[in-house]
Amino acid sequence: MAAEQRTWRRPTAFGRREFKWAAYVGLVAFFLWSALGVGVDPARIAQGIGRGLTLLGDFFPPEATPRQAQRIVDKMVESVAMAMISTVTGILISVPVAFMAAENLSPKPLYYLNRGFISLSRALNAIIVAILVVKAVGLGPLAGIITITFKTVGFFAKLLAEDLEDIDMGSVDAVRAAGASPVQTLLYGVVPQIIPRFAGLSVYRWDINIRTSTVVGIVGAGGIGSVLLTAFNRYSYQYVSAILVAIIAVVLVAEGVSAVVRRRYQ
Amino acid sequence: MTLDVTDLRKTYPTGDEALNGVDLSVGGSETTAMIGPSGAGKSTFIRCVNRLTEPTGGTVEIDGTDLTALDDDGLREARRDIGMIFQEYNLVERLTVMENVLTGRLGYVSAWRAFRRSFPPEDIERAYEILETVGLDDMENKRVDELSGGQRQRVGIARAVVQQPKILLVDEPTSSLDPETSNTVMRLLTEIAAEREVPVLINIHEVDLAVEHADRIVGLHDGEVVFEGSADELGDDTLDRVYRGGDPPESRAPNASEGPADDDAADESVVRNGVVSADGRASERPTSGGS
Numbered sequence: 001m002a003a004e005q006r007t008w009r010r011p012t013a014f015g016r017r018e019f020k021w022a023a024y025v026g027l028v029a030f031f032l033w034s035a036l037g038v039g040v041d042p043a044r045i046a047q048g049i050g051r052g053l054t055l056l057g058d059f060f061p062p063e064a065t066p067r068q069a070q071r072i073v074d075k076m077v078e079s080v081a082m083a084m085i086s087t088v089t090g091i092l093i094s095v096p097v098a099f100m101a102a103e104n105l106s107p108k109p110l111y112y113l114n115r116g117f118i119s120l121s122r123a124l125n126a127i128i129v130a131i132l133v134v135k136a137v138g139l140g141p142l143a144g145i146i147t148i149t150f151k152t153v154g155f156f157a158k159l160l161a162e163d164l165e166d167i168d169m170g171s172v173d174a175v176r177a178a179g180a181s182p183v184q185t186l187l188y189g190v191v192p193q194i195i196p197r198f199a200g201l202s203v204y205r206w207d208i209n210i211r212t213s214t215v216v217g218i219v220g221a222g223g224i225g226s227v228l229l230t231a232f233n234r235y236s237y238q239y240v241s242a243i244l245v246a247i248i249a250v251v252l253v254a255e256g257v258s259a260v261v262r263r264r265y266q
Numbered sequence: 267m268t269l270d271v272t273d274l275r276k277t278y279p280t281g282d283e284a285l286n287g288v289d290l291s292v293g294g295s296e297t298t299a300m301i302g303p304s305g306a307g308k309s310t311f312i313r314c315v316n317r318l319t320e321p322t323g324g325t326v327e328i329d330g331t332d333l334t335a336l337d338d339d340g341l342r343e344a345r346r347d348i349g350m351i352f353q354e355y356n357l358v359e360r361l362t363v364m365e366n367v368l369t370g371r372l373g374y375v376s377a378w379r380a381f382r383r384s385f386p387p388e389d390i391e392r393a394y395e396i397l398e399t400v401g402l403d404d405m406e407n408k409r410v411d412e413l414s415g416g417q418r419q420r421v422g423i424a425r426a427v428v429q430q431p432k433i434l435l436v437d438e439p440t441s442s443l444d445p446e447t448s449n450t451v452m453r454l455l456t457e458i459a460a461e462r463e464v465p466v467l468i469n470i471h472e473v474d475l476a477v478e479h480a481d482r483i484v485g486l487h488d489g490e491v492v493f494e495g496s497a498d499e500l501g502d503d504t505l506d507r508v509y510r511g512g513d514p515p516e517s518r519a520p521n522a523s524e525g526p527a528d529d530d531a532a533d534e535s536v537v538r539n540g541v542v543s544a545d546g547r548a549s550e551r552p553t554s555g556g557s
Contacts, residue, residue, distance in 0.1 A: 178373055179342045186378050188365070193358065
């Protein structure tokens with residue numbers, strides 16, 4: 001037995017305890033600096049809650065005239081159609097981008113080019129993209145379709161590329177060893193390994209696109225968002241809540257479908 | 267058909283020298299077993315033959331054609347004649363048994379026909395026959411991920427054999443299998459070799475299996491051939507050389523301070539380390555690193 005009692009402390013993930021405390025202090029300081037910087041005023045928060053509650057009363061009950069209801073339906077159909085079109089076009093573009101952005105399948109220059117494109121697509125929020133696209137192609141659903149397609153590529157190609165990087169290269173070797181051409185190697189060695197993920201991601205992205213297609217209209221890129229904006233500007237809050245109910249209903253249905261399909265496939 | 271490998275070298279980009287000039291000829295319908303410890307370069311050697319791994323030097327000739335000089339199309343054509351079987355089976359798990367077997371015929375059909383799974387009837391017929399040979403009748407529509415290890419390796423064998431190869435390269439076929447299944451798989455391989463009159467080159471680290479099934483044994487240590495001969499010629503000293511890089515007995519200088527006791531100790535350690543026991547069989551399998 002050792003004469004001296006030995007002690008043990010769990011090693012910290014930061015390497016040294018000093019770093020750990022420095023990191024925590026830094027985090028708190030950053031938070032305080034942010035809050036002071038933007039002028040978060042507790043008095044205003046309290047006031048806002050009161051006003052918010054009054055406003056909430058104006059929202060009830062949701063109400064739309066037959067003409068407004070018709071408009072909600074029309075624009076909602078437009079949103080869903082936009083989401084559908086951009087999901088398909090987005091995935092069609094994503095597939096080659098994903099293959100070129102997979103480190104194990106693509107030469108370095110192509111890899112960096114496509115990873116760069118994916119990062120660009122992910123860096124810009126849909127609303128920012130929509131503002132730019134509306135400037136370029138004008139108001140309407142076309143702008144929304146281009147926006148959502150662009151966003152789909154960033155999401156879909158990134159996740160698919162990561163799955164491609166995780167495939168079992170042994171199977172690929174075996175297909176190559178039989179004398180298969182590069183295209184055949186993709187068809188037999190690579191594609192079967194990613195099909196389930198592909199199906200799951202497609203449905204998941206479709207559901208995200210439905211949500212996105214309901215907001216891009218706010219900047220004039222088509223869909224239900226434009227109706228929402230007009231209603232807000234006219235202070236017709238009951239109409240606004242009718243629109244919100246419609247959006248929530250559609251998004252919930254889409255999420256439900258997406259969840260069921262993904263559970264079946266993955 | 268003969269495979270002639272001359273001065274084959276492979277240095278990995280990391281600087282690891284896996285092969286330091288290996289010469290080897292395989293022909294007729296003999297089964298050659300390549301033994302050696304993990305990291306000796308056995309897998310690298312086999313993968314360099316069909317250029318799944320690109321060798322950095324030397325030549326690989328099959329019936330006089332140098333594979334290392336071929337362009338992509340030529341290499342694909344040459345690979346059709348080389349069947350390969352892998353340690354981890356390397357099947358495509360989400361495809362059916364039949365699709366995996368037909369993968370062996372990809373070199374003969376267009377990408378479009380392959381995509382539609384429309385293989386020539388004679389290929390399908392051949393695939394069925396081989397599935398029967400390996401004992402997988404009526405399994406053609408099972409997905410590979412439903413199969414056991416032994417069954418998977420049979421699919422792997424069927425995939426290689428359906429190529430109607432002129433040579434079979436087999437990389438550690440039994441490392442992932444239990445001893446009983448290992449034996450069956452080895453027997454199947456040698457039977458196929460005899461029946462189809464193709465040479466088989468098998469990487470294997472289980473010395474007992476090599477001794478039992480192979481006509482000829484090649485010992486690899488540190489990327490160099492240190493033994494070549496029949497199973498009977500494989501003694502404890504040779505095994506020591508293959509597995510621990512020991513010097514050949516005649517040149518081994520006994521340590522002066524320990525005198526003759528050193529030799530006894532060395533022999534004992536051979537037994538204790540489990541590589542080989544008195545009858546020349548491995549009493550315990552050295553671990554595989556999937557080298």
